[in-house]
Amino acid sequence: SRGSATIGGNVASNAGGIRVLRYGMFRAQVLGVEAVLADGTVLTSLKGLAKDNSGLDLNQLFIGSEGTLGVVTRACLKLHPRPAAETAAFCAVPSLAAAVKLLSRLRVALGPLLSAFELIFADAFEGALAMRDTQRPVAEAPFYVLAELHALHAEHDIDVFAAALASAHEDGIVSDVTLAQSPREFAALWALRDACSE
Structure with a gap:
């Protein structure tokens, strides 16, 4: 699936990939998501703050949901330094x-x-x-x-x-x-x- 994978698909499936030992499941890479529900409602957790303890964590709700709750249209991901x-x-x-x-x-x-x-x-x-x-x-x-x-x-x-x-x-x-x-x-x-x- 290397040639056809999408970021939204990785969020929806909580993919681990071949480098899961080093970087963890996809859940560990997601800082925020935007998703569109079946009725067209747009939900977002794309915020500027790294620390946010207000309300439900939409990230955790949509990660691994396999698209059953909505379609992930945007995501903010962690970046890792390139290995030496x-x-x-x-x-x-x-x-x-x-x-x-x-x-x-x-x-x-x-x-x-x-x-x-x-x-x-x-x-x-x-x-x-x-x-x-x-x-x-x-x-x-x-x-x-x-x-x-x-x-x-x-x-x-x-x-x-x-x-x-x-x-x-x-x-x-x-x-x-x-x-x-x-x-x-x-x-x-x-x-x-x-x-x-x-």
């Missing part, structure tokens, strides 16, 4: 339990800098490889994980990410791993993941 750097790792994992352990280990090591963690089943991965006619980035495994880092301090944070992945490999949580070394490799890993859902 981003990278991704494609990991082969031997089991679902190992994938959960990897998620836990990366969350401890990286905290909120872990921006995405996508579990991919072997069948979907093999289909994506065949469809894209590309080389496999890691050895065969029952499951794969694409983990992404949004770094605040480029070199330091990427080193911490690499060390956490190396530790997971040494402990058998990850059987093979490829860490993107360039924007091109980063894009290629994400393209492979995207192909898994096509």
Whole structure:
């Protein structure tokens, strides 16, 4: 839905997206909404004040309502600083339990800098490889994980990410791993993941 998503649709569905680990559900991004009800009434919570404890919170009412209460026509959203750097790792994992352990280990090591963690089943991965006619980035495994880092301090944070992945490999949580070394490799890993859902 990346090419067809709208802000109003994201508000109505309270979408999380692939970077929910870093930025939270869409609800956490909404500062105000304007919505039109079925009878044409326009309701708004678009105010200049960050703190407002007067009356009902229209934002919370419309976020996740799936359009049943009205159509969101305007929204005010939080902005986040652009990461200093981003990278991704494609990991082969031997089991679902190992994938959960990897998620836990990366969350401890990286905290909120872990921006995405996508579990991919072997069948979907093999289909994506065949469809894209590309080389496999890691050895065969029952499951794969694409983990992404949004770094605040480029070199330091990427080193911490690499060390956490190396530790997971040494402990058998990850059987093979490829860490993107360039924007091109980063894009290629994400393209492979995207192909898994096509």
